Amino acid sequence: MPFLKEQMSRRSALKLGLGVAASATGLSALVGCGSSTPGSAGGSSGPVTLNLMTWGGDADAKTAFSTIKNLYPDALKNISLKVTVPGANDFDVAKALRLALSARSNIPDLIQLNRTQLSEFATNGALMDLTDFINPVKNDLLNGALQLATYQGKIMAIPFQIKSKIFFYRQDLFERAGISPNDLSTTEGYIAAGKQFHAHFPDKYIINLGTQPQQYILGEFLSAYPDAHIYDQGSQSFQLTTNPAFTEVFTFLKQIKDAGIALPIDDFSNDWAQAFKNEKIGGVLIGNWMKEFLPQYATAAQTGKWAVSLWPKFSPSLSVDESLGSEAGGSIYVIPAGARNPDAAKTYMQHYLLDRRGSVAQWEAIGSVTPLLKSAQQDVMDVVNKDVKPDNVSASDWALQAQNFFGRSYQELEFSSFDTVRVFDYDPEATNEIAILLQALENVLSGSASVASALQQAQNDMQSQIGNPYHS
Amino acid sequence: MLLQVQQENVSQKKNRAPKKRAKNQKRLLAPYLFLLPFFLLFIVLTIGPYFYALGLSFFRYRGYGSATFLGLANYLSVLRYHVFWTELGNTLFYWAAHTLPLIVISFSLACLVRWKLIRGAKFFKPIVFLPNVFAIVAVSLVFQNLFATQYGVINQFFHTTFPWLESASLSRWVVVLLLIWRNLGFWFVVFLAGLTTISPELDEAATIDGATVWQRLRFVTLPLMRPIFFFAFIYDAITSMRLYTEPNVLTAGGSLAQPGAAPVLNLLVTNLNAGNFGESSSVGWLLFLVTIGVAGVIFGLFRATGEVE
Numbered sequence: 001m002p003f004l005k006e007q008m009s010r011r012s013a014l015k016l017g018l019g020v021a022a023s024a025t026g027l028s029a030l031v032g033c034g035s036s037t038p039g040s041a042g043g044s045s046g047p048v049t050l051n052l053m054t055w056g057g058d059a060d061a062k063t064a065f066s067t068i069k070n071l072y073p074d075a076l077k078n079i080s081l082k083v084t085v086p087g088a089n090d091f092d093v094a095k096a097l098r099l100a101l102s103a104r105s106n107i108p109d110l111i112q113l114n115r116t117q118l119s120e121f122a123t124n125g126a127l128m129d130l131t132d133f134i135n136p137v138k139n140d141l142l143n144g145a146l147q148l149a150t151y152q153g154k155i156m157a158i159p160f161q162i163k164s165k166i167f168f169y170r171q172d173l174f175e176r177a178g179i180s181p182n183d184l185s186t187t188e189g190y191i192a193a194g195k196q197f198h199a200h201f202p203d204k205y206i207i208n209l210g211t212q213p214q215q216y217i218l219g220e221f222l223s224a225y226p227d228a229h230i231y232d233q234g235s236q237s238f239q240l241t242t243n244p245a246f247t248e249v250f251t252f253l254k255q256i257k258d259a260g261i262a263l264p265i266d267d268f269s270n271d272w273a274q275a276f277k278n279e280k281i282g283g284v285l286i287g288n289w290m291k292e293f294l295p296q297y298a299t300a301a302q303t304g305k306w307a308v309s310l311w312p313k314f315s316p317s318l319s320v321d322e323s324l325g326s327e328a329g330g331s332i333y334v335i336p337a338g339a340r341n342p343d344a345a346k347t348y349m350q351h352y353l354l355d356r357r358g359s360v361a362q363w364e365a366i367g368s369v370t371p372l373l374k375s376a377q378q379d380v381m382d383v384v385n386k387d388v389k390p391d392n393v394s395a396s397d398w399a400l401q402a403q404n405f406f407g408r409s410y411q412e413l414e415f416s417s418f419d420t421v422r423v424f425d426y427d428p429e430a431t432n433e434i435a436i437l438l439q440a441l442e443n444v445l446s447g448s449a450s451v452a453s454a455l456q457q458a459q460n461d462m463q464s465q466i467g468n469p470y471h472s
Numbered sequence: 473m474l475l476q477v478q479q480e481n482v483s484q485k486k487n488r489a490p491k492k493r494a495k496n497q498k499r500l501l502a503p504y505l506f507l508l509p510f511f512l513l514f515i516v517l518t519i520g521p522y523f524y525a526l527g528l529s530f531f532r533y534r535g536y537g538s539a540t541f542l543g544l545a546n547y548l549s550v551l552r553y554h555v556f557w558t559e560l561g562n563t564l565f566y567w568a569a570h571t572l573p574l575i576v577i578s579f580s581l582a583c584l585v586r587w588k589l590i591r592g593a594k595f596f597k598p599i600v601f602l603p604n605v606f607a608i609v610a611v612s613l614v615f616q617n618l619f620a621t622q623y624g625v626i627n628q629f630f631h632t633t634f635p636w637l638e639s640a641s642l643s644r645w646v647v648v649l650l651l652i653w654r655n656l657g658f659w660f661v662v663f664l665a666g667l668t669t670i671s672p673e674l675d676e677a678a679t680i681d682g683a684t685v686w687q688r689l690r691f692v693t694l695p696l697m698r699p700i701f702f703f704a705f706i707y708d709a710i711t712s713m714r715l716y717t718e719p720n721v722l723t724a725g726g727s728l729a730q731p732g733a734a735p736v737l738n739l740l741v742t743n744l745n746a747g748n749f750g751e752s753s754s755v756g757w758l759l760f761l762v763t764i765g766v767a768g769v770i771f772g773l774f775r776a777t778g779e780v781e
Contacts, residue, residue, distance in 0.1 A: 091745040098747055101536035120747060124537050210638055212723075212730050263622075266638070268725055270620035280622075432746040435728070439555070442730050446639075457554075464552055465751075471532070471540075 047078050048344040053108040055093045058083035060366050065348070067365040068358050072351045079344050090114040090331075091431070094121075097336070101126055107338040109345040112160065115148055115329030116219075120428040121336075122156045123470065128335045131155040133346055137354045137373070144421030145372035148329045157332035158349045161289075161369050164417035165220055165325055168294055168406075169283035171307035173201060181309050187252060187317035194261025197282055206283045208275065209257055210266035211446040215438050216287065216327045217267075221249040223325030223424040224318075230433045230462070231469050240437070240459040241452075248318050250444050250451045257445050273297040285311055287327035288414055292368055295400035303405050308413050310420060329423040364390070367401060370414060377415055384411045429469035436461045529753035539750075546754035550739070556755070559736040560762065565644060566719070566735065567712035567766070570651040575704055577652070578659035579697075583689070586667040597664075601657030608654070612721035615650050619722075640732025643723045647733070650718055659704060666700035667693070698778060705770045713763040716741070736762075 054061050065081040086096035094117045100107045113121070121127050134155040138146065145159035169181065177200040184190040194206040222228050228245035231238050240246045256262055263280055265271040275281050276297035284290060294306065310323040333353070335345045351358045359371035360379040371380060385408065389398045402410045427433070440458035443449035449457065529546055533539035550556050581600060585593045603611065618625045619636035627633055637643050670693060678688045716737040723729045728738050736759055743752035 094747070095744065098535035120534075124534065126536060211635075212638060214727075264635070264638075265622055270616045270624070270637070270725070271622040274623045278623075429746065432742070432748065435742055435746075439731055461553065461555070464549055 047080065048341050049080050049082050050110065050341055050344050050348060051082050051084060051106070051108040052110045052112075053084045053086065053093055053096060054112040055085060055087055055089050058085050060368070063365050064352060064362045067361050068348070068352045071358060071361050075347060075351055079348060081348075084108060090117060094431075097121065097126075101336070101338070104338065107336050107340065109335065109339040109341045110349070111334050111336065112331060113157075113334055114331050115157075115423060116426045116430045116434070118151050118157055118332060118334065119426050119430060121334065122151045122154075123428045126337055127156050128337055128339070128342060129154050129156060130158065130335065133350075134158070134354070140373045140375050142372050142374060142418045144326065144330075144418040144423075147421060147423045148332055157334045158353055159330065159372050160333050160353060161331045162372060162418050162421055163216075163287040163289055163327040163330040164414065164421050165285070165311045165323065165327065166288045166290065166414065166417055167283065167285055167309050167311050168290055168306055169206075169309070170279075170302075170305055172305045173197070173204065173279075173282050177201065181312070184312040185315070186312075187255065187314050190312060190314065191255065191259045191261060194256075194259060198261055201282070204280055204282050205261060205263035207256065207262045207285065208265050208267070208272065208281050209253065209262035209445070210264050210269065212266050212269075212442055213253075213438070213445070214267045215434050217253070218249070218434060218437055218441065219328040219424055220285070220287065220325060221252070221322065222246070223327075223329075223422050224320045224322045226320070226422065229425050229427070230430075230437070231427050233470060236468060238459045238462045240440075240455045240462070244319065246437075246455055247451055250441060250455065252314065252318055253441065254444050254451060276302075288370075288417060289327075289368075291402040291406065291410065291414075295402070295405040300396065300399045300405075303399060304407065306406055308406055308410055310413070310417055324420045324422050326421045326423055328426075329421075370411075370418075372418070380411060380415075384408055427469040429466045432466055433462060433469070436465065525753040525756055528749055529751075529757055531750045533749050534747040535749055542750065546751045547758065549751060550754050550758060553739075555731045556736065556739055556758075558731045559734050559739055562644065562719070562732075562734060563713060563715060563736045564766075566647060566651065566715055567709055569645075569648045570655075571705065571708050571712065574652045574655055574708070575659060575701070578656050579663045579701075581656070581660050582663035582667055583693070586664060587685075597660075600660050603654045604657040606654075608717045609721055611650065611654055612718055615646065615722055616725070619646050637723050640723075640730060643719075643729075643733045647719045647722055650722060651712075651715075654718075655708075659708075662704065663697070663700060666697050670696045695778075698774075702770075702774050705774075706767055709766045709770055710763055713759060713766065 052061055052065075061083045062081065069076045069079075084096070086092045090113060093111060093113060097108070097111055097113075118127075130149070131154050134141070134149065138155075141149075141159065142162070144162045144164065146155075148159040148162060149155045149157045151157075167181070167184075174180070174197070177197045179193045179196060183193045190206075197204065197206040222245055225243075225245035228243055229239055263275060265275060267286075273296075276294065277299055279302070284294070295303075298306065311325075312322065314322040333349060335342050339345060352362060353359055353372070356371075356373055356375045356379065359373055359376050360383070363369060363371050363380065364383060371377070384403045387403075387408070389395070393401075398404060402414075436458050439461075440449070440454040443454045443457075444451055528539075530541060530543060531539040532542050532546075584590045585596060590596065616624075616637065619627075621627060621633055621635050621638060624636065626636065635642060636646050674692050674696075675688055678692050683691070714737060715735045719733055719735055720727070720729045720738070723733050728734060728742060731738075736755070740752050740755040740759070743749075743755065
């Protein structure tokens with residue numbers, strides 16, 4: 001190797017070897033042995049960068065922060081925001097949080113989660129108890145918001161977005177078909193109305209339901225049952241075959257599917273948005289977040305044609321009032337026990353979501369997250385009733401905002417839906433359990449299994465795959 | 473005098489020997505030093521995580537908090553789960569259903585181009601290769617638009633409402649179609665490169681001897697292309713065992729497909745999403761064993777029908 005002979009002395013070779021070894025050592029430290037040095041507690045001593053983790057994108061989080069900082073410049077003068085987006089959905093955030101907890105490094109200060117994930121992290125002691133922090137504003141929080149934030153008697157989260165149950169329907173088509181929303185209050189009435197609707201408009205359906213429903217459908221229906229649990233800690237057993245809630249909900253959905261009143265496509269399938277645009281779907285039983293999607297799907301051409309109400313009760317075939325409940329509760333912010341700047345996180349949250357002016361300002365700036373404070377409701381209604389298009393919103397976007405697309409009564413209805421919120425008692429293995437339960441529902445809806453056999457199979461699967469969900 | 477000179481030479485040689493040895497050692501050491509960075513990275517970032525995952529598969533562990541040793545319980549739990557077998561069956565189906573048509577079609581196209589049996593090869597080659605360049609997610613979304621039940625191009629054209637993507641029995645074939653269409657270009661290029669290694673003189677000699685096109689293909693080309701086919705089948709099998717994106721994006725819009733159409737990797741991801749790292753790792757290792765098994769079967773088949781180097 002003449003090249004080496006000329007270019008590489010023994011000393012150089014040693015240097016190279018030592019350099020490589022040093023790099024490798026550094027790399028190993030980086031990969032496996034990272035440690036965190038606690039930073040400032042986030043008080044007023046110096047500048048603090050608040051590390052906030054959310055999913056989907058960082059635009060709303062940044063807009064909210066700049067809005068609140070403009071509103072309270074003194075309180076937040078030392079705080080800047082860094083937004084981390086590990087992926088498109090809440091699963092990605094939960095994964096990133098587990099990794100951070102595992103590495104004990106770069107643990108975010110504030111994390112957005114869905115309520116379904118709270119139990120896992122709270123049970124394992126990974127989150128700060130926020131009871132003392134929330135207590136001063138506890139009485140101002142809407143009932144649904146307080147439920148959202150509470151886990152086993154402690155307030156473990158800051159409520160961010162309640163996903164209440166709202167029925168969206170085509171008021172004009174219902175009137176032409178001679179149907180009133182009150183006709184839907186029983187299961188039989190709903191099916192009869194669906195048939196009447198379809199008979200009047202042969203290419204339209206009162207609902208859409210395919211064979212692969214989204215998992216939120218389970219949370220929406222099951223949350224109406226106050227005593228429903230997937231796993232009972234007392235008897236240490238899964239409840240799918242013993243608690244009537246599961247059988248009732250599965251049977252109801254199968255009835256709807258078999259009655260021929262549902263357009264056989266699933267939510268968020270390729271056909272869904274198009275079906276709204278082509279006026280094939282006359283109603284949708286869903287969460288309040290649909291206020292953002294439906295106007296876009298249906299387009300401005302359907303402005304004023306859609307109306308909203310609480311969910312029908314679907315009694316007496318369902319033993320509970322289905323107008324109660326929520327879709328997986330909603331979404332929350334948590335502060336991990338190992339956060340570097342918990343005080344700064346609390347300061348920001350205090351001015352952002354737990355303050356009347358702050359929560360209204362962010363709602364005006366972003367438009368999607370309705371304030372969850374009782375004291376802010378009148379401010380919101382004032383803004384809605386004022387009906388003035390903000391300068392920074394285009395006319396086309398303004399036309400699609402909920403109060404314009406569904407009418408000004410939308411906001412009042414949404415507030416009343418917050419009072420009917422019930423949060424399902426999710427356990428630490430909720431993600432796995434819901435995946436198994438959803439498979440059972442798919443089997444029932446596709447006709448490959450009866451309700452009883454599907455639930456029995458799901459129960460067996462949970463026993464073999466999960467065991468005791470409270471064992472860490 | 474002569475003796476003195478000889479003694480001096482011997483002592484000089486003795487003095488030079490250690491220096492020479494040191495030089496030789498340095499020469500021997502140098503290439504390994506250059507290789508060291510790769511091996512260190514490979515050990516830390518690849519082999520290390522493999523063994524970490526192997527260790528993890530014997531524990532119940534969420535990634536934080538305490539880890540509980542379970543022995544083989546995670547493996548037994550996976551093996552007893554019917555969804556594992558369904559999804560493993562789907563993965564094997566996707567592999568078995570697409571690999572033979574894919575390799576036959578791509579090899580045929582390569583032969584057409586190599587033997588100049590079609591015109592416009594310069595235009596033809598990039599067109600065939602193009603699907604391989606597109607992002608998998610983008611391609612899957614295009615297929616979604618083609619095969620959607622109510623508003624898909626296919627159903628609209630034929631005035632039908634086949635649930636191509638909703639019914640597992642149909643959607644699995646759409647996934648197979650996507651796999652063939654997307655991978656055609658890659659294997660076309662591989663086979664074309666393989667065909668160029670065959671000396672034209674062999675073909676010419678066979679032609680002079682009166683061999684037909686089929687005979688040239690059967691007795692000249694195919695035997696010489698044997699190593700390429702071996703590589704193609706092995707490589708395609710390994711990538712098929714890791715199939716994930718196509719069925720999920722196509723049939724579930726990016727969330728996890730229903731078990732009837734889902735690949736086995738979904739079980740790994742489901743456990744990962746739920747924080748069950750131990751069970752997730754055990755699925756990964758079981759999948760590794762299945763991959764070894766499938767590769768072994770292919771190896772055995774090739775060996776049974778001829779030599780494999």
